Amino acid sequence: MKLTLYYAPRTCALVPYVTLTEAGADFDVQNVNTQTNQNQTPEFLALNPKHKVPVLVIDGDPLTENVAIQIWIARQFPKARLLPADPKAEIKAISLMAWCASGIHPHLTPNAKPSSYCDLPGAEESVKQLANKLLFEDFALADKMLAGREWFFDHFTAVDAYFFWCFRRAILFKLDVSAFKNCMAHFERMNLRPSAQKVVAYEKQVVDAFAKAA
């Protein structure tokens, strides 16, 4: 089976990168420079007309949307236990990943592109503040879920990879998330995993290569 992950630095393509690495999968990476609109080329749009990463191409067939990609990886590599075995816990894990995708992620994006949400002159700060208020409500909930535990479930799962990206993205936006002590501890725990270290090193390499090519 041939797997190719379309990846861009700092984006949520980190999520399947970590999960594929945790699964021990053999995969290639195609870097996409979203800053130079490589995600708008006819070749990329043929893979994902929504012009977004990640895309996981499985034997030539593109799969989009992180939640589906995460479930696919978990099913394909069952030994890695990337979703809980108990059916009730498994569906809760999928529910949490859907929350990362459709609840938390949309509260992060306005930090990158405030003018896509409101183009009135001077509105940018206000757009970010409103989004971050909602984002911090999400992090407060996650902080409660993580109280007294290492992972969202009784062992590392795909949910941890997804939430790691969400929390790390907020940190990269330089938001002060230090009040969320359990999320911070989860973030630090994630940073110790070889899969996270691998993607962080890879991200730096790609950022440097893009800067050189500019």
Ligand SMILES: N[C@@H](CCC(=O)N[C@@H](CS)C(=O)NCC(=O)O)C(=O)O
């Ligand atoms: N619902 C998608 C969201 C993917 C997404 O928003 N990707 C962003 C990066 S984090 C992207 O590629 N943005 C480029 C664009 O929208 O043009 C998923 O969960 O996979």
